[in-house]
Amino acid sequence: MSVVETVLARVPGPLRSLLLKHRELLKFAVVGSTTFLVDNGIWYLLKFTVLMDKPTTAKAIAILVATIVSYVLNREWSFRTRGGRETGHEATLFFVISGVAVAVNLVPLLISRYVLHLQRPEVSLFVQETADFVSGSVIGMLLAMGFRFWGFRKWVFPDELGGIRRDNLTARH
Template sequence: MPAAFLPALRARFGALVRELSKFGTVGGIAFAIDLAIFNVLLQLGMESLLAKTCSTVLATTVAFAGNRFWTWRHREHTHMARQYTLFFLLNAVGLGIGLTCLAISHYGLGTIWPEFQTPLADNISGQFIGTAVGTLFRFWSYRRFVFGGAVVPEPAPPAPPVTAPVVAPGTAPQSAPPTAPRAVPRM
């Protein structure tokens, strides 16, 4: 029983690692977009929370496309409008996590220590801490609720051709072990 369980466990773990890798790649690209837009908006004088909201909405659009068409392309995709809506709703929760980290740092700790109201502090709290915690929530929720449909099986690789055993010259082929005679029913 355990021997049969290991290949299935190994296959599931391998699939999870592939999904995490793809999710991380898509997330890295979306993070770079989010970071760049957030900092440009801050330099243009936009308020911190509004800048974070705008940059996250744009990065989320990229993340949805990458996750739907690459990370979880092997999952069932029958209701794109539902997936899109649910993706953005769950991403709003992830955005709320990031905004909470930014608000605690900028407006909470920043009233005590002014160094928490700098662009560097905003980037650390909103972009790194908030994004890290929000990403854990996003992976779990996207996999479970947005792209959690049935897995579309990938085509199995063709079986290797069956070949007859090669018998070396001068040797007799091995015969199959003797089997017990079959009982023939009497009529």
């Protein structure tokens, strides 16, 4: 029995059916949580070491690394029954959507830093770091996540190609 089946067996019936109905979204959220940790771990590592004066550059690098992790996890788990395109075409679409999402993610941080001037010396280090986290890792991430989920389902892993991918998966296993 898989981990998911074990967890679902302990969930009350009505909630279980709701979770099953929205399993792609749930899996996407688990992948998002994982890449959130990757993103923020790399961002803070870079931001407090080699890119101290370039927080948006550090965030962009962190997002790019997290996006690569996201592609692998989403392709192989969240949307494994969708898609059907050649891997190169699928990956190109994924990274185009993700590239737009990087811009969406960075907008709140850019506004926080350079429009609202929530950076040192205008504010304390605590206020700067809190504003960076809220704008870059909460607001930006939520906006980008919504855009990615919509874009991945619509263009990268469309359901109308799902039969092709399902047949390929069945043939391989």
